[in-house]
Amino acid sequence: MTAELHMLTGAYALDAVSDVDRAEFERHLGECPACGQEVAELRATGARLAVATAVDPPPLLKVSVLAEVARTRQLPPRVPVVRRLSRAKTWQVRFALLGAAAAAAVAVVFGVARTPAPVDSVLSAPDASAIQAVGEGHATLVVSRSRHQAVLLASDLPALDPGHVYQVWLIGSGGARSAGLMSTEKSQRMLVADLPADVDRIGITVEPAGGSDGPTTPAVTRISLA
Incomplete structure (x- = not known):
């Protein structure tokens, strides 16, 4: 189960997990600094990509x-x-x-x-x-x-x-x-x-x-x- 939880970092960073998986993964985060760091890095990368590709919609x-x-x-x-x-x-x-x-x-x-x-x-x-x-x-x-x-x-x-x-x-x-x-x-x-x-x-x-x-x-x- 722990190995499977390690694989949820990407989905968790994108808020693409179920409520049950989220609760279990957040308990896991309290015991796994490596996953916590990976989630933080994935979220930061996603934010940078969003800023880099952002454009202004049409004025109307x-x-x-x-x-x-x-x-x-x-x-x-x-x-x-x-x-x-x-x-x-x-x-x-x-x-x-x-x-x-x-x-x-x-x-x-x-x-x-x-x-x-x-x-x-x-x-x-x-x-x-x-x-x-x-x-x-x-x-x-x-x-x-x-x-x-x-x-x-x-x-x-x-x-x-x-x-x-x-x-x-x-x-x-x-x-x-x-x-x-x-x-x-x-x-x-x-x-x-x-x-x-x-x-x-x-x-x-x-x-x-x-x-x-x-x-x-x-x-x-x-x-x-x-």
């Missing part, structure tokens, strides 16, 4: 996973699925971010996910909430009224010709004002915008290249903040 990883969590049910619904999500509590938004970190860990060992500062500011806000859009493609809006900002992530929107772009509009009692143009070069498009207090709707329209002063076509994607 957190928001992308948050969008997937927002529109993916884990269990079949018992009632008809509504398009608009319930307001997410702070812990729910943070849980989605933990899911993003877990997804990153699958791709890279000990990688650290990073997003632009304004995006992190919205996602970490105590009142952050996620709302799913209706219309073409998939779009999720993360809103923080306390930060007066919102992050919009859109994907799978139909491709446009070079003469047109997608433009985002903030709509409220003051009318429609442009929040900016969405990139046409990526399958996933992100936009961070200031959010005036009167805004209760957001729309995405197709506009001529360079954008318009006001919407010229019906919104292809709509989000209600009310």
Whole structure:
């Protein structure tokens, strides 16, 4: 039995042993300095390998996973699925971010996910909430009224010709004002915008290249903040 326990150093260092084997091996460690030293060396080697191969995940990883969590049910619904999500509590938004970190860990060992500062500011806000859009493609809006900002992530929107772009509009009692143009070069498009207090709707329209002063076509994607 002792000879077999000596062979468990690698598995133990990687936490790949059963509870029974772990308890028996830890008793063995108290009597075998050689195994204790080997476990320590294996763990140090694993840490060095992880640091040497670590890379930064794509900047949109957190928001992308948050969008997937927002529109993916884990269990079949018992009632008809509504398009608009319930307001997410702070812990729910943070849980989605933990899911993003877990997804990153699958791709890279000990990688650290990073997003632009304004995006992190919205996602970490105590009142952050996620709302799913209706219309073409998939779009999720993360809103923080306390930060007066919102992050919009859109994907799978139909491709446009070079003469047109997608433009985002903030709509409220003051009318429609442009929040900016969405990139046409990526399958996933992100936009961070200031959010005036009167805004209760957001729309995405197709506009001529360079954008318009006001919407010229019906919104292809709509989000209600009310």
